[in-house]
Amino acid sequence: MGTSRNQTAVTLAQVAEAAGVGESTVSRVLRNHGSYSGKTRDRVMTAVERLGYVPNRIAGTLASTGSRLVAFVIPSLSNIVFADVLRGAGATLEEHQYQAVFAVTDYDPAREEALVASMLAWRPAAVMLAGYEHTERTIKMLRAANCRVVEMLDVDGTALDLAVGFSNRAAGRASAEFLLKRGYRRIGYVGHDLDRDTRAGKRYSSFCETLSANGVPLADREIYREASSVERGRLGLDLLLARTPDLDAVYFSNDDMALGGYFHCLALGIVIPSQLAIFGYNGLDLGRVMPQALSTIRTPRVATGQLAAKLIVDNAPSQVIDLGFELIEGATA
Amino acid sequence: MGTSRNQTAVTLAQVAEAAGVGESTVSRVLRNHGSYSGKTRDRVMTAVERLGYVPNRIAGTLASTGSRLVAFVIPSLSNIVFADVLRGAGATLEEHQYQAVFAVTDYDPAREEALVASMLAWRPAAVMLAGYEHTERTIKMLRAANCRVVEMLDVDGTALDLAVGFSNRAAGRASAEFLLKRGYRRIGYVGHDLDRDTRAGKRYSSFCETLSANGVPLADREIYREASSVERGRLGLDLLLARTPDLDAVYFSNDDMALGGYFHCLALGIVIPSQLAIFGYNGLDLGRVMPQALSTIRTPRVATGQLAAKLIVDNAPSQVIDLGFELIEGATA
DNA sequence: CCATAAAATGGTAGCGCTGCCAAAAAAACT
DNA sequence: AGTTTTTTTGGCAGCGCTACCATTTTATGG
Numbered sequence: 001m002g003t004s005r006n007q008t009a010v011t012l013a014q015v016a017e018a019a020g021v022g023e024s025t026v027s028r029v030l031r032n033h034g035s036y037s038g039k040t041r042d043r044v045m046t047a048v049e050r051l052g053y054v055p056n057r058i059a060g061t062l063a064s065t066g067s068r069l070v071a072f073v074i075p076s077l078s079n080i081v082f083a084d085v086l087r088g089a090g091a092t093l094e095e096h097q098y099q100a101v102f103a104v105t106d107y108d109p110a111r112e113e114a115l116v117a118s119m120l121a122w123r124p125a126a127v128m129l130a131g132y133e134h135t136e137r138t139i140k141m142l143r144a145a146n147c148r149v150v151e152m153l154d155v156d157g158t159a160l161d162l163a164v165g166f167s168n169r170a171a172g173r174a175s176a177e178f179l180l181k182r183g184y185r186r187i188g189y190v191g192h193d194l195d196r197d198t199r200a201g202k203r204y205s206s207f208c209e210t211l212s213a214n215g216v217p218l219a220d221r222e223i224y225r226e227a228s229s230v231e232r233g234r235l236g237l238d239l240l241l242a243r244t245p246d247l248d249a250v251y252f253s254n255d256d257m258a259l260g261g262y263f264h265c266l267a268l269g270i271v272i273p274s275q276l277a278i279f280g281y282n283g284l285d286l287g288r289v290m291p292q293a294l295s296t297i298r299t300p301r302v303a304t305g306q307l308a309a310k311l312i313v314d315n316a317p318s319q320v321i322d323l324g325f326e327l328i329e330g331a332t333a
Numbered sequence: 334m335g336t337s338r339n340q341t342a343v344t345l346a347q348v349a350e351a352a353g354v355g356e357s358t359v360s361r362v363l364r365n366h367g368s369y370s371g372k373t374r375d376r377v378m379t380a381v382e383r384l385g386y387v388p389n390r391i392a393g394t395l396a397s398t399g400s401r402l403v404a405f406v407i408p409s410l411s412n413i414v415f416a417d418v419l420r421g422a423g424a425t426l427e428e429h430q431y432q433a434v435f436a437v438t439d440y441d442p443a444r445e446e447a448l449v450a451s452m453l454a455w456r457p458a459a460v461m462l463a464g465y466e467h468t469e470r471t472i473k474m475l476r477a478a479n480c481r482v483v484e485m486l487d488v489d490g491t492a493l494d495l496a497v498g499f500s501n502r503a504a505g506r507a508s509a510e511f512l513l514k515r516g517y518r519r520i521g522y523v524g525h526d527l528d529r530d531t532r533a534g535k536r537y538s539s540f541c542e543t544l545s546a547n548g549v550p551l552a553d554r555e556i557y558r559e560a561s562s563v564e565r566g567r568l569g570l571d572l573l574l575a576r577t578p579d580l581d582a583v584y585f586s587n588d589d590m591a592l593g594g595y596f597h598c599l600a601l602g603i604v605i606p607s608q609l610a611i612f613g614y615n616g617l618d619l620g621r622v623m624p625q626a627l628s629t630i631r632t633p634r635v636a637t638g639q640l641a642a643k644l645i646v647d648n649a650p651s652q653v654i655d656l657g658f659e660l661i662e663g664a665t666a
Numbered sequence: 667c668c669a670t671a672a673a674a675t676g677g678t679a680g681c682g683c684t685g686c687c688a689a690a691a692a693a694a695c696t
Numbered sequence: 697a698g699t700t701t702t703t704t705t706g707g708c709a710g711c712g713c714t715a716c717c718a719t720t721t722t723a724t725g726g
Contacts, residue, residue: 023683037692083410121388395683
């Protein structure tokens with residue numbers, strides 16, 4: 001009931017007939033492309049209105065050369081990072097009449113491969129991915145496809161075509177340097193699946209290298225082979241401190257994890273930062289609102305999405321753009 | 334550089350030629366539809382592999398009757414609620430070879446209208462919306478369109494076709510009854526834009542009605558005409574308490590806002606729940622991890638997405654499904 | 667071995683639109 | 697008024713695929 005399915009939709013040909021003009025004329029008027037007289041436009045628009053015509057973009061895309069679909073293949077929707085990127089890209093794309101389609105990989109390269117294949121079947125104008133780590137077949141497909149590719153949120157590696165983001169290695173290093181400068185010497189790490197979230201992996205390894213280079217190797221670490229979450233952060237810190245109680249600072253793989261650690265300290269009465277310092281990554285808004293502002297690194301996620309979209313609509317030449325990041329001193333480290 | 338754009342993609346006709354079979358045979362093999370012999374399948378698949386053929390779904394959709402696109406028109410991506418719904422729907426849709434496309438309304442009915450129009454141009458199999466409140470033109474377009482409609486996350490109203498969710502009115506009532514049962518009598522409210530987020534509006538009005546019906550009218554309220562956020566929750570509680578210091582409980586429009594309120598109490602040393610009780614809505618995971626588990630209502634968001642998708646792939650008849658919710662007593666109220 | 671059913675295959679007309687080209691109409695000049 | 701130029705239009709061939717139907721091939725049965 002409710003909807004009247006099964007009816008056939010109004011076509012451009014019917015509009016043309018109703019308006020008493022040719023099909024191409026209707027097409028021109030509707031796309032505001034080519035020339036037509038004012039009275040013709042009115043007649044067409046009247047017919048469109050009367051018949052309730054909705055152009056069929058499937059047919060339009062097939063007939064014309066380039067599509068206006070942009071395919072996002074992202075690791076997760078629960079992670080606010082990717083939602084921010086999508087939000088940033090959304091406005092620009094919409095403005096230019098592009099349509100976003102998406103699929104979620106759950107940080108699995110094999111799934112990414114399958115989803116990219118599936119996406120390419122829609123002949124998108126561009127495929128937007130997270131980072132540089134893809135399977136060989138994914139890369140091969142992307143190269144063979146007649147579309148742009150944007151790798152987002154990382155610049156440490158070799159881009160396929162376009163890349164927009166920031167250096168996770170530099171972020172890891174900056175975090176380590178900050179903690180060292182503050183005088184912390186017993187530093188631990190609580191993180192999530194580093195093999196799958198390769199950007200977190202880059203931060204971690206760069207963080208460790210910087211510590212070692214300064215003669216303060218990482219004291220201990222607790223890594224879950226799962227997605228990050230507030231809960232994992234809390235549990236991770238609990239385990240870490242049980243094993244190595246004399247830590248004076250902990251670097252978390254991101255702000256969600258750090259918030260979990262913060263809650264753990266609150267619950268146990270561990271005083272931050274004098275007893276234990278906490279440092280995160282992402283610079284989520286909620287970090288600012290915590291009773292003590294979270295020490296973290298703010299990344300330009302929305303800007304990444306915006307710029308990625310802009311490069312596509314402008315058909316910019318291949319390039320890598322590093323948007324940088326901002327270290328937020330906060331009050332937890 | 335990088336990608337080799339401008340080349341023309343391999344077509345089904347080329348595969349047919351290379352395999353020495355007819356086009357329809359290739360089509361049948363690829364879709365595993367109709368009958369064909371084992372050796373034919375092998376020859377086709379070999380040709381597909383060798384040429385790197387990727388089927389063109391644009392053409393396929395145009396040629397066949399029904400599309401396999403599902404259009405999500407959602408208020409926000411930053412709000413984890415909608416990300417959860419998408420996540421729930423994603424797996425089911427993917428499994429059945431449906432493709433999700435989406436657009437974000439920012440809680441603006443006029444934008445929703447424009448985006449629905451734009452989405453219908455893709456001739457989706459279904460349009461998935463949040464709630465029942467749409468402009469007249471949106472409703473008209475949806476009725477005229479030859480596609481299913483799913484209104485999600487609400488069941489208080491009249492459905493266009495399918496609806497999956499839970500009762501926001503019942504949730505508001507349950508929250509009020511819980512606080513009353515606990516003995517709170519000076520109850521305040523901190524919320525965000527109720528005109529735009531009509532589901533929050535329904536919870537609020539139902540909450541107030543229940544309080545009044547029990548002779549305990551709402552003592553005070555602080556409502557921002559903006560989107561919800563942790564920060565707004567904190568500021569809102571600050572203002573509310575400045576004006577009405579004797580409140581003994583505060584109902585927040587959602588868990589994000591409640592978390593802000595919680596942070597405010599922590600920062601000011603307000604003891605929860607003895608000095609002030611806090612109650613939220615959504616049942617986010619982080620509520621469980623807080624030093625004191627957040628008292629809130631957990632909604633089946635992922636399940637809503639899953640079921641919505643399932644109804645579409647099963648082509649279920651029009652119906653409204655109430656998935657209910659769960660009140661989490663927690664430790665903050 | 668031939669009749670009959672079943673399985674496998676190819677040809678082709680669209681799906682609804684856009685892009686190209688030629689034709690018609692209107693405008694701008696001598 | 698007769699040209700030339702410019703603007704506006706309509707016709708129609710695809711875009712790459714699927715659906716339908718006709719045909720061929722293979723299996724089945726007496």
